[in-house]
Amino acid sequence: MPASIMTKNAARDAARASKRRGPPLAWVGWAFLIAVAAVTVAYIAVKAWSQPILFLQNFLDGLKLGFVYALIALGYTMVYGIVKLINFAHGDVFMVGAFTSFYAVSRFGLHEWPAALFPGIPSGLSILIGTLTVILLSMAVCVVLAVTIERVAYKPLRDAPRITALITAIGVSFFLEFFGALPFVYTGRFIPYKSPFPTQAWYVQDGIHPIVSGQASPDNTLSFSNIFLIIAAASILVQVLLQFIVKRTKIGIAMRAASYDKPTARLMGINVDRVISFTFAIGAAFAGLGGVLYAIAYSSIWSQMGILPGLKAFVAAVLGGIGSIPGAFVGALIMGQAESMTMSYISTPMRDAVAFAILIIVLLVKPTGLFGEPAQEKA
């Protein structure tokens, strides 16, 4: 008797399954998402229509934030692509980059060395070389730090369960944050940051005019500064450079091979440990660059400044499809826009909430992210 019921049920299920295509009630979820998206877009569109200049200004601010996130997100996406580890300490490497440049500029005046060494040099060139030196120094410090972290904390755990490495990463991150907060290191206070080059802003009204300090720019105009241009240029340059490294150079090919299949890559004569260290190094270098630019743009640093930008950059990397470099860039730009629009049109404190809500929704709809390739089951 039970067997006959079972067959009857199975037959009914089969009949049902043949009648419909796809899972039942799937439209409800889609309708919900589309409704939420439509309401959000409509809300922002109405606001943008009433104040288009403000909207454009928000867009520019979001772009600035997004370009910085893109620099951090690269490190997350590359490291995750190769070792499948959320490198929580990456955000703190970013913080160390910012602090290194702070000490270089404010304490030691490193950005003035060309002017001090060669007094006849034109001031523009001096500033350019000085700033580049500061940035390179920060990047170098970040590289050393990241490679040390990788060697000391992550390498021994290469074969351990992934979650062990994740907890270690959290531990490293905490160590950097709270060691940084010690009074003789960076202190736990917000520190005003002195930019190594003078800021120049412009406003747009029938052409581009410079904003003179002490003189108010006209109301309701779009303004931007040289910092924005530098951040955008640096971020895009880094993307191109990284694309070149990953696609064209030998080490880039080794990185891709290692991320695809480590044991086979090892059999092919690739030194996987060296490749992993290189990945950490290159990610840290870009995080250091991002740290300096972030500090210049927002002119205030503290020992826990890396946590939230780091997390959001990771979210951006996941959003774009983890392991994908253009994905990280696009994801970061989306995160920047989301944050800027939320701050302006919804409520400032909710910007973190919106970032994570976007992450959850994207993962539900497309678990591999926007640009991610379908995950292969690997051992």
Next chain:
Amino acid sequence: MELGYLIGTVAKMGALVAWIYGLLWGLSRERKWQKALTIVAAFAVIQLVILSRVGGLALFSAFDQGLLFQAITMTMVALGLNLIYGFNGQFSLAQWGFYGIGAYCAADITYRWSNGDASGLVVAGLGVMLGAAALFGVGAFLKRKRGVPVLSAFTFYLIAIVIAGIVAARIGQPLAASMKSGFGTADAPGALASPATMQIVFFLAVVIAGAFAAEASFIFGLPVLSLGSDYFGIATLGFAIIVKTLLVNTDTILPFPEMKGGRGMIGIPKLLPFANAADGEASGFQVALGAWTPAWLWIFLFFVLALVLIRNFVRSSTGRAALAVREDEIAARAMGVDVAKNKLLVFVAGSFLAGVGGGIYAHYMGFLSPGSFDFIAGFNPLIVVVFGGLGSMTGSIVASFGWIFFLEGLLRVLLGQLGTDAPSWRLVLYPIALILLMLVRPKGLLGTVEWGFLKAEGASRIRKKAAAKREGD
């Protein structure tokens, strides 16, 4: 002085571990009266220590009691997290968020009640009950339509729970207003404002806080648990950040002016360890019998309930299924375990414990600040669970006590004596210890060792007894 304090703390710590061991051992006895006696004795020992004075000095100072209470709430949070992460393998950072939700929920209920307003209890109680009914109703509905995608199921549950919440508020507020007369005036307190009622309200508030956290975890966990393990971790971290953000804005974004947003919620009725509070704090919770107040009774009661709950959950078929899911999801699915449902159930159970722990925390602190529910503090239960050993309930309990007494108590005091800057070293030492532990002994201090009551062999002993009985017949 420092050495004396050190020895004293170590001795107290050792005594407490022995106490835990005794409690667990006694609970593992076969006969009912033995278990009952153990519970009474375990309660009485600490109660006597709290009350006793040696030469006018408290044997167990107010600071130590605070640590003890803190250790027990940490135990609950850690046990819940161990259930989620240790037994089910879901790396969750949201536990601290549910802890915060529970704390604020319970605090709001008793705060309103002590101010002559029943709306907190009535609306939250109704909301939790209607919400549970709505969730079960939708669950039954979705069960008939097999294979509904997660997103659609989430939409249904969300709509159902929002409707339940609105209905609860609509029914509850007039109901609460009609109870207003029961509170009486400040001069002539009515029946509802009596200390005895307050105790019941406290109990209900803590349970409702747990249920509220559990329902929140259901709604959050349903979509998020279907993500992979790392993504789940990040999403739960996001949840913790969102909760903190909302708690900072309780008076602006959320409609709870009494929670006072980032300034912190004050005036929560306190569970006082002593009736003759020297600092003269008035409290709705004092039912004084001489020097005795029911603070320790409540906390002990919830502690034992949490122990029994977690042990029975882990040793139930759901708990065994959870272990199977942790070891291998595909194999578990092949054995007929509904993996998604199992994960969700474990997540909800763990969050319930976090909510209860939060409810208790709110009432011995008497003050809540969103800063204490920061996601950075949210790593504490994770560190405790990892220290104690993933999948070891005993480990979580002992590590919670050790964590609170050594790191919060001892280290804070000792470093405080070394200089004003020294306490910030505390937070540098935690991560170093964590990294070293991960590198040297990733299994945690106790591995999977269990003591007495929490051991799995209880079942085999019962079976042996049944077999002996059969042979005797």
